[in-house]
Amino acid sequence: MGQALRRLVDNAWQAGATTVCMGAECVDDEVRFAVRDDGHGMSAEVRSQVGEPFFTTRQAEGGRGLGLFFVRSLAHQLGGHLDIESTPGAGSSVSLVLPSEVGVP
Numbered sequence: 001m002g003q004a005l006r007r008l009v010d011n012a013w014q015a016g017a018t019t020v021c022m023g024a025e026c027v028d029d030e031v032r033f034a035v036r037d038d039g040h041g042m043s044a045e046v047r048s049q050v051g052e053p054f055f056t057t058r059q060a061e062g063g064r065g066l067g068l069f070f071v072r073s074l075a076h077q078l079g080g081h082l083d084i085e086s087t088p089g090a091g092s093s094v095s096l097v098l099p100s101e102v103g104v105p
Contacts, residue, residue, distance in 0.1 A: 001033075004074050007067040008035040008094050014058060015039035017091065026100060030080075034095040042086040050084060071096060 005022065012020045017037035024033050042050065049055045051072035056065035071094075072082050079099045086092035 001074075004071045004096060005033060005035070007071055008033075008096065011067050011094070012037035012039055012092070015041075015092065029100050030097050031100050032083075032095050032097050034093060036091065036093040038091040041088040041090050041092055042084075043088050047084055047086055051082060068094075 009020055009022065012035055015037065017039035019038045021036045022034065023036075024031065026032075046057060051068045052065075053069045054065040055069075068082070075081050075096055075098065080097045083095040083097055084092065
């Protein structure tokens with residue numbers, strides 16, 4: 001779980017964020033781990049591809065496109081999902097949402 005959260009934070013910094021906020025909340029039968037940033041944000045087209053293996057917007061900096069793929073795969077393996085909200089120029093919010101009864105590795 002720690003590695004997944006580190007990857008979310010790392011992606012935020014690499015997307016140009018100067019501020020990154022993390023939080024967790026329990027709602028009903030879910031636990032939501034959220035990372036919000038003030039980075040470049042993502043277009044709808046980019047958001048639709050986030051989490052696909054080897055998709056990256058950072059070819060020049062050597063991004064491998066496996067960070068969010070790992071997080072999305074972990075979420076699915078544990079019965080959860082990723083929620084992504086983003087606006088170009090206004091940052092992003094990526095939430096790892098898991099069932100509250102899941103034993104987290």
